[in-house]
Amino acid sequence: MxxxxxxxxxxxxxxxxxxxAFALAARNGIGLPWADTDALREAYxxxxxxxxxxxxxxxxxxxxxxxxxxxxxxxxxxxAAAQGVRHAEIFFDPQAHxxxxxxxxxxxxxxxxxxxxxxxxxxxxxxxxxxxxxDESAASALETLDAARPYLDRxxxxxxxxxxxGHPPAKFREVYEAAAALGLRRVAHxxxxxxxxxxxxxxxxxxxxxxxxxxxxxxxxxxxxxxxxDRVPLTLCPLSNVRLRTVESLGDHPLPAxxxxxxxxxxxxxxxxxxxxxxxxxxxxxxxxxxxxxDRLRELARNSFHAAFLDDDEALRARYLxxxxxxxx
Ligand code: ADE
Ligand code: ZN
Numbered sequence: 457m458x459x460x461x462x463x464x465x466x467x468x469x470x471x472x473x474x475x476x477a478f479a480l481a482a483r484n485g486i487g488l489p490w491a492d493t494d495a496l497r498e499a500y501x502x503x504x505x506x507x508x509x510x511x512x513x514x515x516x517x518x519x520x521x522x523x524x525x526x527x528x529x530x531x532x533x534x535x536a537a538a539q540g541v542r543h544a545e546i547f548f549d550p551q552a553h554x555x556x557x558x559x560x561x562x563x564x565x566x567x568x569x570x571x572x573x574x575x576x577x578x579x580x581x582x583x584x585x586x587x588x589x590x591d592e593s594a595a596s597a598l599e600t601l602d603a604a605r606p607y608l609d610r611x612x613x614x615x616x617x618x619x620x621x622g623h624p625p626a627k628f629r630e631v632y633e634a635a636a637a638l639g640l641r642r643v644a645h646x647x648x649x650x651x652x653x654x655x656x657x658x659x660x661x662x663x664x665x666x667x668x669x670x671x672x673x674x675x676x677x678x679x680x681x682x683x684x685x686d687r688v689p690l691t692l693c694p695l696s697n698v699r700l701r702t703v704e705s706l707g708d709h710p711l712p713a714x715x716x717x718x719x720x721x722x723x724x725x726x727x728x729x730x731x732x733x734x735x736x737x738x739x740x741x742x743x744x745x746x747x748x749x750x751d752r753l754r755e756l757a758r759n760s761f762h763a764a765f766l767d768d769d770e771a772l773r774a775r776y777l778x779x780x781x782x783x784x785x
Pocket of ligand 2: 466467617645668726
């Protein structure tokens with residue numbers, strides 16, 4: 457039995473496995489520029505975040521109907537459950553779909569078909585977090601929030617993703633203020649490729665409660681001290697960092713030093729279909745490459761539930777935390 461954990465940094469579009477992509481392409485009569493799944497997998501050699509994003513957005517062309525989004529999410533939840541994920545907070549990128557003529561309702565209702573059945577079908581509780589693409593305009597983010605208004609009962613929070621450098625958090629001050637006024641939780645990618653200053657800005661200007669990635673905080677000791685003091689969760693994605701070359705190899709990942717410093721780190725999969733593994737695979741990989749012991753792994757699992765948006769069900773959080781403490785390796 458795998459260690460129980462919460463997944464807090466997972467882009468649902470990044471769970472699109474080549475086999476499902478080809479199946480959806482066939483179902484929707486869409487041609488793909490790769491001969492087969494092997495040829496597509498060959499393209500998964502990324503130089504940086506942008507080279508990944510180019511392919512990530514291109515392959516989304518196969519997602520057209522509610523059922524496509526339901527199938528995508530259900531496949532993810534089945535895989536996550538098999539790797540010990542008990543709770544998943546799932547990002548989606550509506551602007552990437554709206555731009556292709558796929559409506560907000562198609563995306564949210566489709567995802568909800570799978571998420572609404574997830575606890576019964578897979579034993580995984582879920583939350584949905586709507587991300588704004590930071591390389592699109594602030595006005596576009598505001599329009600996206602507006603388009604989501606009919607679906608806010610299904611959306612727990614907002615996030616910020618896509619190409620980071622040159623798109624600082626402050627660009628999105630207004631939409632984050634509007635999201636807060638609507639009662640939405642706030643997170644943002646920061647310090648993946650962008651500088652540590654973006655992490656501080658996301659906290660100060662956007663009022664985020666968690667930082668997605670946050671890896672580059674290690675370059676700024678004062679920022680680290682702040683993140684430790686304020687118990688700001690960082691949703692790290694070790695296999696993603698290797699594939700996108702933000703760290704040279706898994707053995708060089710600063711996770712052990714970050715835990716030693718007292719940072720509230722969690723381990724997540726980001727875009728598992730592209731980066732070589734789901735949540736449990738990321739746990740296994742850091743255990744092997746970094747020599748993390750059972751206590752450290754339990755700490756990571758415990759952190760994931762502490763950092764989860766389960767404030768509306770503290771009894772559930774307590775139950776998950778008890779599962780972590782009772783786990784025998
Ligand atoms: N969108 C999907 N994956 C992402 C990542 N790792 N960073 C920024 N935006 C993303
Ligand atoms: Zn991400």
